[in-house]
Amino acid sequence: MFTLNQLANFVAVAEELHFGRAAERLRMTQPPLSRQIQLLENELKVRLFDRTNRSVRLTPAGRAFLIEARRLLHQADHAAMSVRQVSAGEAGSIAIGFTAAGAYATLGRLLEVTRAALPDVGVVLREMVTRDQVRALAEGGLDLGLVRPPVTDPDLEERGADREALLAAVPNDHPLADGDGPIPLAALDGQRFIMYSPVEARYFHELLISLFRQAGVTPVYAQYLSQVHSILALVNSGWGVALVPAAAAQLRYAGLTFRPLDLADPAPVELSLAWRRSNDNPALAKLLRHV
Structure with a gap:
């Protein structure tokens, strides 16, 4: 199977239509570049270029493959960027549970903070009673819960979120x-x-x-x-x-x-934020720094 490096080499030659200039662009010498193109053609079992002493031209197969090669390289770049964003808590998703009564005021404020702190992170909302939220937090079905205290599960962390009359x-x-x-x-x-x-x-x-x-x-x-x-x-x-x-x-x-x-x-009515101590979702860690 061809590699991303071979695709990048092919795109450079296809855009320059000159092995020397393509090699300079890729900061390599021409013989290894020619070898990579030969390996790619052998893998695909087609000629991608018509080469003479004076010119380099794409074959019909080469023109079609250029479109796909650019698409694959773009997808690879996007995938790399996405995983970096997820790792930094700037992408991905976060699942938030809430009680029905907690939705009347506190949930709205929490979502405002979430949108400001995690503008590119998807938010999944789930209405649950506290008992079901605690179970979902422990099992990994929720990242963060708006629950009624106390939270007695030793694997969960609790922080006071609101009090009301x-x-x-x-x-x-x-x-x-x-x-x-x-x-x-x-x-x-x-x-x-x-x-x-x-x-x-x-x-x-x-x-x-x-x-x-x-x-x-x-x-x-x-x-x-x-x-x-x-x-x-x-x-x-x-x-x-x-x-x-x-x-x-x-x-x-x-x-x-x-x-x-x-x-x-x-103000005897309390509401808490709860999450699993071992939760490794970077979006949760980032949100907790802003809450």
């Missing part, structure tokens, strides 16, 4: 919809409440259970759901009240009102 979401005709000040948690005692699933939405479930226990509050749990938008849809239909992260207020429902809560911790 909790808001009460109540139907417009509910007594708690009126007023301007923060709602005390005690006001939720005995209320029909749309609660987070203890499995699919474990983080929010445990956070609210802890807050209710500390405040001595016992709501009446009407439904258990995993996604914030589904919870708000039930509140909008008058099914009960709920507590949601502040960014969810961006989801506009005509039939519900968002009210602030009177909490000791004004």
Whole structure:
């Protein structure tokens, strides 16, 4: 099989139509260049040049091969440039996971940083609950995750990304919809409440259970759901009240009102970045330097 070096030699002779000038261009002597062209012709089993003492001309086969040789050399240069860019974190792809609630605000800011730091890197987005993200990070299916803490897998690194408040979401005709000040948690005692699933939405479930226990509050749990938008849809239909992260207020429902809560911790909802310590994707390393 011919080599890239033989292709480069052939292109030089084809463009110069003179072995001496082509040899000078390639910074070599003429005999080795002639030998390389002979080897290439033997490999292809065709004559590429008609040579006389006075001229060098491409044969029809040579003219056709010149097009392919240039294409192959261009592809080889592009491949070399691509792998250098991937190695430097300037190309390739990065897979980012996120929770549905994390997409309301934090994901947008993360993508802005990603576009600025990695303009030529492809971004693959995957919506997953934290449990599935942690598994995908450990198995290599994700490079970076927006997850709810804590991350207990020792092979994963965790860094705090965001904190936000909790808001009460109540139907417009509910007594708690009126007023301007923060709602005390005690006001939720005995209320029909749309609660987070203890499995699919474990983080929010445990956070609210802890807050209710500390405040001595016992709501009446009407439904258990995993996604914030589904919870708000039930509140909008008058099914009960709920507590949601502040960014969810961006989801506009005509039939519900968002009210602030009177909490000791004004921003109890946490979101973290997580990644596998041994991940060798250069794009991830570059992104983490900018986050």
